[in-house]
Amino acid sequence: KLKAGIIGAGIGGLAAAIRLARLGYQVEVFEQSARAGGKLNEFRQDGFRFDTGPSLFTLPHLLDELLDEDLRFRYRKLDVVTQYFFDDGTRLSAFADVEKFATEVEQKTQVPAKRVLRYLKQAAQIYRLTAPIFIFNSIHRFRKLFTWPNLGRALQAFRLKPLSTLHGLNQKTFGDPRIIQLFDRYATYNGSNPYKTPGTLSVISHLEHNLGAYFPAGGMYQIVEALLAQANRLGVRFFYHTPVESVIAGKKSVSGLRVKGENRSYNLVVSDVDIHHFYRTLLPDSRRLKKMERTERSSSALIFYWGMKKRFPELELHNIFFSQDYRHEFSCLFEQKTITNDPTVYVFISSKENLADAPADMGNWFVMVNAPEAAGQNWEKLRQRTRQNILKKLQRILNQEIENQILFERILDPVTIEELTGSFQGAMYGPSSNSPFSAFNRHPNFRSDIAGLYFVGGTVHPGGGIPLCLSSANIVAEIVEEQLTEKK
Ligand code: FAD
Incomplete structure (x- = not known):
């Protein structure tokens, strides 16, 4: 075998x-830590359960198609995708129902509902044109890339002006600073800067608003549990x-892995580790490392996990408290490599959907701000300062004392993200997508010069986030299957 x-x-x-x-391989998976999941993980403390990494779940069918029917986990489509709090006091609910959301925008900000609907329709069109090329396909296999249908799609997508920045597109479309900020935020879903990343990234709003945001019963870690159950059933x-x-690789092909001082033979090897870590330690290659180090990193995060004594009925599962000066926030992140004193704060409370995640009438808060990658900053100082700034902001906007509601706290910062998952400098999604050509800078899912060596995960093509990581695995499996068929 x-x-x-x-x-x-x-x-x-x-x-x-x-x-x-499923293709018939006998598969062995090596994990450095005590459990599976990597960035998608959980912890429990004093009757609370916390998802530690991803909290937003889109395109659930990509998981369904991996799982036998009896192993599929339940998930629910959210009615309110996000509750937004703006600095001027505006509160806005992003309803899953697109018409209802557009009406809410019109009522709260005077941006005409039809403008929101048109924008989301265009985002859907960009997704339809670009996803088959850039997300569900390897862009590094020219035979597959330069096909007539792809050329047609690319030309149509080009007409939608993908080269303006996301912010430029949003500014032109909405005019209102609050709605510009709301749609600019999608750049952060892959750790990018809305003032630099291309307008095509509006496809992310399509995933959330048109296709829907979901939440797994039992929390995000159910995704890992389900994948593990499936893998175990298949004998992995x-x-x-x-x-x-x-x-262990020669010039032309891979032959195995060195684990605990022993060589183990494999016909093929798949790396799911940060690509920088791979070339630094697993298959050292200083030329590739240098190139990667010249490329800008995606952002990281600073997260406070708070067990809260109270329920806070005005909050939803996903809540955003926007900063007043978004441009300054991103200049701090990407140029000054620090965190602004007025950061946009994301509060995710899984116990809103999954009551068992907190004791009765309490809440499990995951409080996150965007952070630069770890580059020698004084994190102790940044953590303390940012914690105070977050508390000040939440207290002002929610008009109540927050700090005295915190029962216990845990913290994750770029340095600990790197320690726990091996991601280079704690960047959440590998290289940033701050240029229209970023997609082409990502590492391919294979090495054309080393047969049998493959790459998946958030730091290689097509990028970070659960759906894209799943897609990277599909691309690898497709290539392997093609090669098996060719050999027969
Ligand atoms: P990773 O999660 O990076 O796992 C790699 C694994 O390799 C780790 O378990 C590590 O221990 C192991 N490893 C490393 N080196 C070795 C070695 N030498 N030998 C053996 N094992 C090794 N995505 C979303 O879709 N929605 C979200 O809301 C979202 N929010 C996020 C919030 C945070 C705070 C973070 C950090 C990420 C978030 N993401 C989100 C991104 C998403 O979590 C990642 O893109 C995805 O989980 C990465 O998966 P991966 O396959 O790249 O593997």
Whole structure:
């Protein structure tokens, strides 16, 4: 039987394990930490449960298609995608129902509802044209890329002016600073800067508003549990507390992995680890590392997990408290490599959907602000200062004391994100997407010069986030399947 070795049990690694096991491979997954999930993880404390990483769940069918029917987990489409709090006191609910959302925007801000509807229709069109090329396909296989249908799509997409920045597009469309900010924020979903990233990134608003935001019953970690159950059923073997030391490869092909001082043979190897970490330690390559280090990193995050004594009925599952000066916030992140004193604050409370995540009448708050990648800042100082700024802001906008409601606290910052998941400088999505050509700078899902070596996960093509990591595993499995068929 053909054997596959997978490095890392993040979302990409788990999905690849399932796909390859279905193709008939005997699959072994090595994970350095005690459990699977990588950035998608959870912890429990004093009767509370917290999802530690991803909180927003879109395109659930990508998971359904990986799982046998009896292993699928339940998830619910949210009625209110996000509750927005603006600095001028405006409160706005982003209803899942697009018409209702557009009406809410019109009532609260005077931006005509039809403008919102037109924008979301255009975002849907961009998605339809670009996703088959850039998300669900390898852009590094020219035979597959330069096809007539793709050329037609690319020309049509070009007519939608993808080269203006996301902010430029939103400013022209909405005029109102609050709604510009609301749609600019989607740049942060892949750790980018709305003042630089291309307008095509409006596709992210399409995922959330047109296709819907969901939440798994039992919390985000159910995604990992379901993938693990499926992989186990297919006979995949997992080794925890087992870091891979190096990849064994000649000039033309890969032959195995070095694990705990022993060589293990594999016909193919899939890396789900941060691509910088891969070339730094697993298959050292200083030329590639240098190139990566020249490329701008995506943003990271500073997160406070607070067990809260109260329920806060005015809050939803996802809440955003916007900063007053968004441009300054991003200049702090990407140029000054610090956190502004007035950051946009995201509060995610999974106990709103999943009552068991907090004791009765309490709440589990995941409070996150965007942060620069770890580049030698004084994180102790930044953490303390930002905590005070967050509390000040929440207290002012919610008009009540917050700090005395906190029962306990845990903190995750770019340095600990790097320590826990191996992501270079704690950047959440590898390289940033701050240029129209960023997609082409991402590492391919394979090496054309080294047969049998593949790459999945958030730092390679097509990018970060659960759906894109799942797509990277599909792309790898498709290539492997094609090669198996060619050999027959
Ligand atoms: P990773 O999660 O990066 O896992 C890699 C695994 O490899 C880790 O388990 C690590 O321990 C292991 N490893 C590393 N080195 C070795 C080695 N040498 N040997 C063995 N194992 C090794 N996405 C969304 O879709 N929605 C969200 O709302 C969202 N929010 C986020 C919030 C935060 C705070 C963070 C950090 C990320 C968020 N993301 C979100 C992004 C999403 O979490 C990631 O893109 C995705 O989980 C990355 O998966 P991955 O396959 O790249 O693997």
